[in-house]
Amino acid sequence: MPFPRDVRDLALVKSHRRCCVCHEFGGRSVNVHHINQEADGGENTINNAICLCLRCHAEAGHFNPRHPLGTKYSPNELKAHRDQWWEHCLSHPEEPLGLFLDVRFKALSRTAKVHRYRLVVTYTNTMREAQDGWKLKICFPAFLPLRYDDYDRSEISFDRKPYVQLESSSSDRIFSGESVDIVPFRAHFIEYEVNDEVYHNIREQHKIAWKFYTPNAPVIEGEKSLDEMQEF
Ligand SMILES: [Zn+2]
Structure with a gap:
């Protein structure tokens, strides 16, 4: 199940349509991603949503525990990136203007x-x-x-x-x-x-x-x- 429309919209607005990890402006190619996957019981709520660019989305989703190369993105880390970025966007409303x-x-x-x-x-x-x-x-x-x-x-x-x-x-x-x-x-x-x-x-x-x-x-x-x- 994808996120309901209103949850998606809220996540996009709170992030200024920028990736919460690398902060790149995503425009049409930004994704609203589940922090905890639905298969693991993750909910379709704003608390479980994060905006990611295509590159970070692939990085967050493609870690293979059988071949543990690199450092896995944990749900807690993603949540912390997101909260930090949302706070920044809230205190810098002028920044998406470019x-x-x-x-x-x-x-x-x-x-x-x-x-x-x-x-x-x-x-x-x-x-x-x-x-x-x-x-x-x-x-x-x-x-x-x-x-x-x-x-x-x-x-x-x-x-x-x-x-x-x-x-x-x-x-x-x-x-x-x-x-x-x-x-x-x-x-x-x-x-x-x-x-x-x-x-x-x-x-x-x-x-x-x-x-x-x-x-x-x-x-x-x-x-x-x-x-x-x-x-x-
Ligand atoms: Zn990114």
């Missing part, structure tokens, strides 16, 4: 000969006001065999290495609480294709970096290695 940008590559196909990845960038407006428009600048190592449609391209230097910068913008109004896939956006896409050999050589050393601008909020800047960005 923008959230999720940047990653999704594998479209993956064999030894062809790995094809498409960039997915999702923007969530967690400000109280609507944002009128946005601009994204995203930089890729110059050797990456990119295919893209309808972006402004320029060549720049980053970490003293050659990079390609792609830029895109929109004047669309994004309302408070709304999530939008800004890449791919309408007909725009950014993809790259490599084989096994190239993939293993490039994935750790090279970074993707971005800057994201909106009219009424601070610029969001970020970077990740190719390795950290891939999802299958």
Whole structure:
């Protein structure tokens, strides 16, 4: 049995839709998890609920007692993380007000000969006001065999290495609480294709970096290695 709707909603609001363990903003991918599993008699009440991001949710649920690698998340520990975070959220009501940008590559196909990845960038407006428009600048190592449609391209230097910068913008109004896939956006896409050999050589050393601008909020800047960005 999942949690009743009102319990789920309350847990999401009390956590500011952030993970109670790592505090990452979860947006649409946050989970309301049972601290004590239902199979062990855990109830569907707020006292047994915790918000977790996908990564922490998998970590909390996948400990195998027959192969005890790592440190298990105990119900008491999860409860303590949650209570600490709820208390923090209650005393810092202003903190959920920021923008959230999720940047990653999704594998479209993956064999030894062809790995094809498409960039997915999702923007969530967690400000109280609507944002009128946005601009994204995203930089890729110059050797990456990119295919893209309808972006402004320029060549720049980053970490003293050659990079390609792609830029895109929109004047669309994004309302408070709304999530939008800004890449791919309408007909725009950014993809790259490599084989096994190239993939293993490039994935750790090279970074993707971005800057994201909106009219009424601070610029969001970020970077990740190719390795950290891939999802299958
Ligand atoms: Zn987490």
